[in-house]
Amino acid sequence: MSYLDIKRLGEGSEHVLQQAIKDIKNIEKQMFEGRVVAVEGLRIEATGPAEALRLGAYARFGNKEGPRGELVGFEGERAVFLACDDVDGLRPGAAVCFSADDAIVRVSNSWLGRVVDAFGAPVDGGLPLAQGSISRQIKAVPPAAHSRARVSEPMSLGVRALDGFAPCAVGQRMGLFAGSGVGKSTLMSMLARNAQADVVVIGLIGERGREVREFVEDTLGIEGLARSVVVSATSDETAPRRRRAAWMTMAVAEHFRDQGYKVLCLLDSVTRFAMAQREIGLAAGEPPTTKGYTPSVFSELPKLLERAGPGKIVPAGQPQGQITGLFTVLVDGDDHNEPVADAVRGILDGHIVMDRKIAERGRYPAIDVLKSLSRLASHLYTPETAEIARQARRLMSLYSDMEELVRIGAYARGADPEVDRAVQLSPDIEKILTQHVNENSPPEETFAMLAQVLGMNAEAAPNPHIHAAEAAMAAQGGERRSENRASLARQLGGN
Template sequence: MHALRASIEALEPRRFRGRVTAVNGLMIEAMGPADALELGARATAQTRHGDISCEVVGFRGDHALMMPFGPLDGVHAGARMEIDPEGPYVRPSSAWLGRVIDAFGKPVDNGGPLLPGLHPYPLRGRPPAPHARARVGARMDTGVRAINTFTQICKGQRMGVFAGSGVGKSVLMSMLAQNADCDVAVIGLIGERGREVKEFIDDVLGPEGMKRTVVVVATSDEPALSRRQAAQLTLTVSEYFRDQGKHVLCLMDSVTRFAMAQREIGLAAGEPPTTRGYTPSVFNELPRLLERAGPGRRTDGRTEGAITGIFTVLVDGDDHNEPIADATRGILDGHIVMERAIAERGRFPAINILKSISRTMPGCCNDDEIELIRNARRALSDYADMEELIRLGAYARGSNAGVDRAIELHDPLEAFLGQNKEEATSLDDGFQRLAEILGDNNSLSNEA
């Protein structure tokens, strides 16, 4: 039986062939067998300069529209196309831990070849059915005080980090990668600057952090298809480890660059632009990607692992209601908002607690913690309401007891929310420090 199986696996799969009929901008038009040239199919254009991988992204009449994964140099009318019969799959394995891979699952870290797994995983995987999915698990210790106390994240939850450029979201992601309590971390660097990739791997993760991590990289100079596929591969690798029963932390920086890549693909395929130039397919692909994170299936009383997803959203012009931010916020289970004004004051991470929310709270907190969070938020809100008058010296102390207390607590709370990137604070220590700041009025402080 083993010999028969080996013989079958050794057989050359049936090959489908077509030919290039035209090249228009970034798009290749080709003809071939209709049953092989389906949407999402992969093909290779054979040229004098080498083979060019392509993906079918649309149709014009009976011609397939293909977008290349690389430069179009050497493509000519009549060039032969070889269509991949298997489709876009990868075979992840535990040997991928500690490695840096590209959008195709190929190593880019000079660490030698990757050992493939036994089972193929589709790049465009489907999430578990809603009725078969487990509930989100216990809360996760992120090591970041502001998140651990005010916007707690549970295992299997999906959170967004919304920030403009230069506000510190990448540093926050590095803190989560270093300190979060998880079995495996899968990090997708989508459209990042090439210079920062090496720095992130060497300086942030280091050899110890890489032991539990797979990094998927597609830099900003790579084609749109590669940037989109790197995001899909990040979720595919996460799904593999989830199926092994692991708690996976999936960090993606950023969803906005995934959306920009899909916009570029859609416009090249002839889609009409909508709000700010984004095509309809962008808003179709976003939930397909983000819904893949979350709890695993629950069968026979046993739960698979979970994917806790943290996705950064680069808000255009610091407008937190721009199309991608607005669409993503409606899909995710909470959002952490970072603001430029806070960063300019020198407080990092620059999280605006009043604008951030976790939809799993207060279900993951006990009564004392809920009261503690409520009191701290009230103090922050009272100060924000009167901040302009306070800074001008126009507020008279004694006119409002709540504002007086907010002024008293403002500096200690700001110091609590600030945190060096090398520092980590546990869940319990974070609540204990918050209780000490708020004083004896809180029951948690009294218990301590």
């Protein structure tokens, strides 16, 4: 820039200032070079200048346009990289080019409706993506706890089983725990289309390549994609790419949150992120612990999940950005207490459990409302809706306890009025929980349907006949109810 340009800049020339910013952005980053020492599979050992060697740094091998690798550890004075791309043909002595560019991302609002990879490159066959003006770290630090806004605003998800029994708040983080083949991806597509959010960011981590396009075009559809950004890393991609895709998903969500938008972040799945981190940890020399997971898996999980949630407190009158996170957990062999599921459940603000038995009997979404829980439910229910949910849950629990007896004919109608009512109403409640994939049901409609089945009006005032029946049941006392259940047990034993 010439002296005259600087002088005009000092005089407040706006166009010169903009040109200066553009020129600075276009300056090539300082490059450091090292050398490849050894190659073993995806593991690459290299040397390089001390100022470039730091955990999490990225490098390119051969030249500055070559395949990428992520620095995951050290062995003596050698840096250990894990390849992000195909490194066939790489040999000892090849150049290692270090740059800070791969550690940052410049998200733009024009990314809406697009599908990108772990490095922000388009994979949908569309035009090149515009780059935003703000650089952000791909692995950002979550906002400090004391600087975050409070979570209190209900969020309609459009799914009756969730809005009625596991309500979600704007800025809440919930886990979706499911085995394979129980309708997890279909439920995600319903949430992407129906949830009351300004922007939806979807991370597909470790999915089959065939399923990514099917999810985007068929399951998500044009309507869902229009307000969404999809980040994809298929199962055949390397562990660093799969892990980075999860970070990229959160970085994109943070971009829109910082603009004051209400963002819904759907990440499928946290389990595959953990598996990628396990693979990276083992390559870096970490010892395996429970089920082969390395210690870094359980330290990285909260760092990822805590990035969702409410944003920093903003001055009055400005929009408050929030990230509502729904993270799927693929439970191994339907074991909901395996290490990753157990760790994630302790971090999040609630859990949604999908049950294979419910899916097998044809009720979708296959959500087990008795095992699902929202930690903020008490803050989101009104007194009326809380009573409706409580009564419906109690009846379903009663029917679940007695279902086997009823099916084999061991239950005698009239033995327990509470059970009689549960047997009578449970099929109707089950119908309410059944929902077509393209159906959007607001919470008001959900509670109105439940109230009608329960014989309650919109204000949750009990029906007089039901109230009288419940009074009669209470008068029987615990002793009578115990006798009834003992009798049922004897009948079952006799059969």
